[in-house]
Amino acid sequence: MTTTSAAAGNEEHAPLISPRFLYGLTAVVVGFAALTAAISLAGRWYGENLALAGHTTSTETNDIFIGQDHLRLPSNVIRFEQQRITGVAERADLYLTWPSLQGYTDETRARFNDINHPESLIFLDISQSTMSRDMSGRIEPIYQHLFTGKPLPGPAGLVRHAMKDNSGYGQEVFFTAERAGNTPYAVRCTLPATPAASTSADCQRDIHAGRDLVVLYRFSSQLLPQWQAIDNAVATFLSDRLVPPN
16 A cells, blocks of 8 residues: 555544543533533622621621720621621621611511612611710700790600701701600601602610710601600610620
């Protein structure tokens, strides 16, 4: 057989797809499969974290020290991830369902994500006190000098006070109420034009807690008729989570 004939015979018996090509094709298929799996896992991780949007269902305990006070709080009531640690802190920002005062859970998820029902949540900002008087204590020395016009009746026994134009409080109004055996109640609100325009920060009030804490809590104006229940519940919630000094 001539050289030319032998070469032709070898070409006739050569495989249509070479082993090198098969190896390369297999590597490409495996690579695509790995990439697909990675994308799937990344998508699942992103989707879960997007759904949580910074929330956590963890009830792990955090011992937070603010000034002279020691708070013991579960992670799911703390709004911001960077604050969910044990140690010294300048502040703690909390959010709670109303009226149950629960943190974020699978069962309460919808309430934390529903902006159409701001009356479902109450927000607490806890920090070291910088003033000797809380909002109730500031009525007589400060706020009453800024009230103007005739007081008007408000919901659930509250009295509504308009503020002077030069008071610095803009369009805010104050609500006050006398309380037997306690300091008068006071809360400041920016009232929405309609109930549908209400937010979870329409009204705010600050109180003292522990040895040296000030707690600013905010809620929807739709909850004003429940002002007494809210004030008592917030005070009890804080008292239950303050660790007594040794």
